[in-house]
Amino acid sequence: MTVYPITDYDDAYANGAHIAGAAEFPPRWSKQAQALRDTLAQAGKARIDLAYGSGDRQVVDLFLPEDAPVGLVVFVHGGYWKAFDKSVWSHLAAGPLAHGFAVAMPSYTLCPDARIGGIAQEITAAIGFCAGEVSGPIHLTGHSAGGHLVTRMISGEALLSATVLKRIAGVVSISGVHDLRPVMRTEMNDTLHIDMDEARLHSPVLLEPHVAVPVTAWVGANERPEFVRQNRALFDMWRGFATPMTIMEEAGRHHFDVIDGLADPDHPLCKAVVGAAG
Numbered sequence: 001m002t003v004y005p006i007t008d009y010d011d012a013y014a015n016g017a018h019i020a021g022a023a024e025f026p027p028r029w030s031k032q033a034q035a036l037r038d039t040l041a042q043a044g045k046a047r048i049d050l051a052y053g054s055g056d057r058q059v060v061d062l063f064l065p066e067d068a069p070v071g072l073v074v075f076v077h078g079g080y081w082k083a084f085d086k087s088v089w090s091h092l093a094a095g096p097l098a099h100g101f102a103v104a105m106p107s108y109t110l111c112p113d114a115r116i117g118g119i120a121q122e123i124t125a126a127i128g129f130c131a132g133e134v135s136g137p138i139h140l141t142g143h144s145a146g147g148h149l150v151t152r153m154i155s156g157e158a159l160l161s162a163t164v165l166k167r168i169a170g171v172v173s174i175s176g177v178h179d180l181r182p183v184m185r186t187e188m189n190d191t192l193h194i195d196m197d198e199a200r201l202h203s204p205v206l207l208e209p210h211v212a213v214p215v216t217a218w219v220g221a222n223e224r225p226e227f228v229r230q231n232r233a234l235f236d237m238w239r240g241f242a243t244p245m246t247i248m249e250e251a252g253r254h255h256f257d258v259i260d261g262l263a264d265p266d267h268p269l270c271k272a273v274v275g276a277a278g
Helices: 022-042 090-098 116-133 145-152 162-167 196-202 225-238 258-263 268-274
Strands: 046-051 059-063 072-076 102-106 138-143 168-174 215-220 245-250
Touching (some): 072 090, 090 268, 116 138, 116 145, 116 196, 138 258, 215 225, 215 258, 215 268
Parallel strands (some): 072 138, 138 168, 215 245
C-alpha cells in the first residue's frame, strides 16, 4: 500500500468542509443542550456555572442523576481549543445520567487567550473541583480537542493530584488530536501558537500514560483520514504500556455525529464511557 504525504494540512484538519449540512449541527446541538438543561433544572438536578477558578470561562455545569451518583463522568468539549463552550453539549449528558453517573461539563479559556498547556491546567482544576463535589470513580471523555485534553490528563508530566488520579477509572477519547505537531502546519496555529516545545510536552502520543486504566480511542470511520490516523496513533503508541487499550472506528460516523452515541444509554460509546459491559 502506498501512503502519500499530506500536502494540505489545512484541508486535512477541515471537518465542516467535508460534512454535508455542517452549518446545521451547532444550532441543533445548542437547542438540544438547552432542552436538557431546562428539564434537569426543573427537577433540581442541574448546577450551572459553578466556578472552578477565577477566570470568566473557568466554570462548569454539573448534572445529577435521579438517585445518588454512582460516580462522575467529565466531558471536555472540542473546537480546536479555540471555539465553543460547555453550553453546546449538555444533551450528551443524557446517556451517562441514565447509568446513574453525575456529569460535569467544563468551559475553559480559549486560544489565543490561553495556550494549550494552560488549558490543560484549567481542565485539571475543573476535574479536581468536581471530584470534590461527587464521590466515586471518575470517567473522562472528550471530543476532538477535548479528546486530546482527557488523554493528557493521564500522561506525561502529572497534572492531576495523586488522590484524583487514583479515582480515574477509564478514559474515552472521541476523535482526539493526540499529536499536536501536524496542527502546527495549519493556519489555525496563528491562533493556537503551538511551538515544538509545547507539542512535545502536551502530545499524548509522545508521552507515557502513568495509570493503567482502560483507554478507548474512538473515531468515526467516515472522518477525515487524519483524524482516523490520529486515533490509530494513540492506540498504537499506548498499547505498548500497561494501559489496556481499545480502538473503535465507528461505521457511518463523521466528526460531527460521532458524539451522538453519548446521549444514548444503550449505545456502545456511552457504555464505553461509563465502563458498562457489552
